[in-house]
Amino acid sequence: MKTRIARVSARRVWDSRGRPTIEVEIGLTGGACGRAIAPAGASTGTGEAIDLRDGGPSFGGMDVKRALAGIDREIAPALVGMDAIDQGGIDLRLIALDGTPNKARLGGNALIATSMAAAHAAAAGLGLPLWKYLSGGAEPGWIPLPEIQIFGGGAHAGRRIDIQDLMVVAVGAQDFATALDWTAEVYRCAGRLLANKGRLAGVADEGGYWPMLDSNEEALSLLLHAIEVAGFRPGEDVAISLDIAASEFGREGLYRLDREGRIFSRDEMIEMLIDWINKYPIVSIEDPLAEDDEAGLVAFTRAVGDRLQVIGDDFLVTNAQRVRRAAAVGACNSVLIKPNQAGTLTETRAALDAARDSGYSAVVSARSGETEDVTIVHLAVGWGVPQLKVGSFTRSERMAKWNEGLRISESLPTGGALPPRASLPWG
Ligand SMILES: O=C(O)[C@@H](CO)OP(=O)(O)O
Numbered sequence: 001m002k003t004r005i006a007r008v009s010a011r012r013v014w015d016s017r018g019r020p021t022i023e024v025e026i027g028l029t030g031g032a033c034g035r036a037i038a039p040a041g042a043s044t045g046t047g048e049a050i051d052l053r054d055g056g057p058s059f060g061g062m063d064v065k066r067a068l069a070g071i072d073r074e075i076a077p078a079l080v081g082m083d084a085i086d087q088g089g090i091d092l093r094l095i096a097l098d099g100t101p102n103k104a105r106l107g108g109n110a111l112i113a114t115s116m117a118a119a120h121a122a123a124a125g126l127g128l129p130l131w132k133y134l135s136g137g138a139e140p141g142w143i144p145l146p147e148i149q150i151f152g153g154g155a156h157a158g159r160r161i162d163i164q165d166l167m168v169v170a171v172g173a174q175d176f177a178t179a180l181d182w183t184a185e186v187y188r189c190a191g192r193l194l195a196n197k198g199r200l201a202g203v204a205d206e207g208g209y210w211p212m213l214d215s216n217e218e219a220l221s222l223l224l225h226a227i228e229v230a231g232f233r234p235g236e237d238v239a240i241s242l243d244i245a246a247s248e249f250g251r252e253g254l255y256r257l258d259r260e261g262r263i264f265s266r267d268e269m270i271e272m273l274i275d276w277i278n279k280y281p282i283v284s285i286e287d288p289l290a291e292d293d294e295a296g297l298v299a300f301t302r303a304v305g306d307r308l309q310v311i312g313d314d315f316l317v318t319n320a321q322r323v324r325r326a327a328a329v330g331a332c333n334s335v336l337i338k339p340n341q342a343g344t345l346t347e348t349r350a351a352l353d354a355a356r357d358s359g360y361s362a363v364v365s366a367r368s369g370e371t372e373d374v375t376i377v378h379l380a381v382g383w384g385v386p387q388l389k390v391g392s393f394t395r396s397e398r399m400a401k402w403n404e405g406l407r408i409s410e411s412l413p414t415g416g417a418l419p420p421r422a423s424l425p426w427g
């Protein structure tokens with residue numbers, strides 16, 4: 001059999017924040033090979049798979065090396081001889097081998113890089129592009145709609161503003177290439193507007209501009225202005241999407257917003273967000289409240305869930321059980337899908353299936369620490385997820401993914417067609 005695993009090897013490579021990470025390479029008996037690199041978050045949910053990452057000010061720890069040793073000594077011997085096409089069996093074996101509930105022993109980063117490398121190897125062994133292999137023969141009808149960061153704040157930008165991602169979605173674009181064109185235009189205008197104000201401090205971890213502003217809302221109004229200056233109709237051509245990443249500044253129902261100079265109660269936080277939704281063309285808000293504030297998330301979803309995509313990221317951590325529980329209590333109506341939060345592709349897929357069963361929308365997402373790895377783009381296309389969140393222009397680890405989307409769209413029967421508006425939550 002051509003797709004039997006002949007070797008598993010790993011190396012220490014570097015991510016976009018200058019930190020070591022793990023690349024796994026899997027070779028098959030037929031000669032095909034696949035490889036994948038683990039990304040890493042900065043604003044992480046407590047329920048995520050635990051990575052073995054190097055810590056300390058000089059990142060001089062030994063944890064990545066420890067993870068590599070685990071791959072050499074335990075994972076490789078366990079996987080050699082398995083069929084790479086048996087993704088479920090491979091992932092189950094990885095989970096059993098690790099033996100902890102959060103993958104802390106062998107490392108979530110070791111597991112996800114291995115799990116994704118197996119999929120790449122299987123696809124290569126069958127002579128298929130990864131998206132096609134993952135789609136199981138179904139023809140995707142479209143390529144996902146991009147959600148792209150224009151301003152970066154929170155843990156990705158020295159907390160100059162409290163909220164983490166101010167993004168745009170080209171809701172009126174018909175195709176993927178046009179969505180990128182429009183977003184690039186807004187991005188350039190936003191940069192010019194910030195520079196003219198003397199408030200541009202560089203670019204954040206995901207490529208969005210790093211704004212030095214006096215309030216969070218100032219960033220929102222500047223973003224709206226940038227959409228208009230770029231010549232688009234706010235809300236009709238280009239809309240706003242936010243990741244508040246509220247777990248970074250909220251605990252036990254209290255939210256400390258440094259830009260606003262005060263602590264908000266849960267109700268005040270919800271009031272402020274609803275005020276923004278009423279004033280700006282916002283179609284999606286991620287982690288509006290902290291991961292420990294289920295009551296707040298339920299109240300927020302009850303108040304605006306019929307007109308807004310409410311995404312759980314830190315709160316749901318790509319976990320099927322959590323998605324089902326959230327749906328039962330009415331917290332959020334959408335889930336962010338990040339493979340490395342789950343730790344294996346099979347668990348990632350289970351979270352997506354749980355979302356579909358619960359009537360939740362889904363958004364596949366990169367992490368703030370990324371590399372040239374483009375697996376998530378194939379995953380979004382192959383699994384038919386209609387939205388994809390990756391960072392912005394001016395950072396190549398982000399553009400590697402958007403450019404891969406352009407390449408994939410050339411081979412889809414529908415070309416670069418985006419999901420029909422009616423199939424999206426705001427349609
Ligand atoms: O919060 C998020 O959604 C991601 C991407 O923006 O950030 P991080 O990878 O740091 O969790």
Ligand SMILES: [Mg+2]
Pocket residue numbers: 243245286287313314
């Ligand atoms: Mg998030």
